[in-house]
Amino acid sequence: xxxxxxxxxxxxxxxxxxxxxxxVDRDMIRLAGSEDVRTIAVELARQAQRIxxxxxxxxxxxxYDRQPFIEAVTGLVRRYPGACFDVLxxxxxxxxxxxxxxxxxxxxLGSSIQIRRCAEQYRRYRGTFLLADNAGYLxxxxxxxxxxxxxxxxxxxxxxxxxxxxxxxxxxxxEMELRRLFI
Numbered sequence: 001x002x003x004x005x006x007x008x009x010x011x012x013x014x015x016x017x018x019x020x021x022x023x024v025d026r027d028m029i030r031l032a033g034s035e036d037v038r039t040i041a042v043e044l045a046r047q048a049q050r051i052x053x054x055x056x057x058x059x060x061x062x063x064y065d066r067q068p069f070i071e072a073v074t075g076l077v078r079r080y081p082g083a084c085f086d087v088l089x090x091x092x093x094x095x096x097x098x099x100x101x102x103x104x105x106x107x108x109l110g111s112s113i114q115i116r117r118c119a120e121q122y123r124r125y126r127g128t129f130l131l132a133d134n135a136g137y138l139x140x141x142x143x144x145x146x147x148x149x150x151x152x153x154x155x156x157x158x159x160x161x162x163x164x165x166x167x168x169x170x171x172x173x174x175e176m177e178l179r180r181l182f183i
Contacts, residue, residue, distance in 0.1 A: 022047035023135040044132035045072035053131040057143040077112035119171040
């Protein structure tokens, strides 16, 4: 799914990952573990000003149920009127069973944060991605592995992944079990 063209991904130290600027830095970043993924996810959410889109298998608690990410999402929707965070989850069972801070946040900030379960025909997709505004992305081709690519300024890739996200979103509904958690 990833179209890297002739660009060579670079691996960067975690400290330098935190200095990247959304919409500015074009480097393709090779993600080499859960710490890289967590750092990039937090930075994309922290720097977004309009929209975050998350396509995930089970809302990956190891990445997205952590205080820094929750604070970044909360900051986005509180600082910027009209900003939103939309989540597509393939398997909501674990989220319902174990709980998740994003579900609680969606309950409190429901007009800005929406969570839907992917329609059945889209549940075979193996990848996961997070898109920030029209600029940055984090992409992992296999959701169970913490290897992938990211960029803070690649509008073409964000548009391509965003098009797929919108297609799935249009065919998906709020999961009844998640709805009950929102009450």
